[in-house]
Amino acid sequence: MARLHTKRADQRRDATHKLTTQLIHENQVIAAESLQVKNLLQNRSLSKAISDVGWHQLTCQLAYKAEWYGRDFVQIDKGYPSSKRCFHCGYIADTMPLDIRRWDCSACGTRGIDRDINAARNILKAGKAILAGADKLRHHEQTTVGHTGG
Ligand SMILES: [Zn+2]
Structure with missing residues (x-):
């Protein structure tokens, strides 16, 4: 049971990594609000990734991948x-x-x-x-x- 759970968590992480890499490749500039924005997001896979791993981890991935690939990632104040x-x-x-x-x-x-x-x-x-x-x-x-x- 515990192993099953771990495997599913790994799969979710993989899916999120794929998604954030794809987002970085397809966009030169990514801007995001620095809060959970589930109400603002229409992109299904993005909404799912946020509910799976959380907004913080998603934006962390976007931030370091933007650095790797020479893209710009900027977070807007929640105010x-x-x-x-x-x-x-x-x-x-x-x-x-x-x-x-x-x-x-x-x-x-x-x-x-x-x-x-x-x-x-x-x-x-x-x-x-x-x-x-x-x-x-x-x-x-x-x-x-x-x-x-x-
Ligand atoms: Zn107006």
């Missing part, structure tokens, strides 16, 4: 209003109860905003902004080193 923010105009709704799957933006008039897609776009945009800032910092450090290191 970021990815669900409440309209991707089109930046308007932030007061509340966004979990049972609301589609909404209309009262600021820019966009109708039928898909909650999950909108949140995913916001997370990716925020992730890219963070990476752009990190690039600037790297560039600045390089120039600074160049000036003083001669």
Whole structure:
């Protein structure tokens, strides 16, 4: 019984490793919210992997595999209003109860905003902004080193 259980756990781990490797290969940039996001995820295999091994282990794998393969993995603070923010105009709704799957933006008039897609776009945009800032910092450090290191 115990051995059976171990074997199944191993299989789950293998499946998760395959999935995270695939995600890293297929995407140059991966941005994720730093909390459990089962409500935001429509990708079935991803949702399953999260429930199998947990969000923390999944993001850990993504982080080190991104490093291996020269990809960017960035985590967005859980305080970021990815669900409440309209991707089109930046308007932030007061509340966004979990049972609301589609909404209309009262600021820019966009109708039928898909909650999950909108949140995913916001997370990716925020992730890219963070990476752009990190690039600037790297560039600045390089120039600074160049000036003083001669
Ligand atoms: Zn809007």
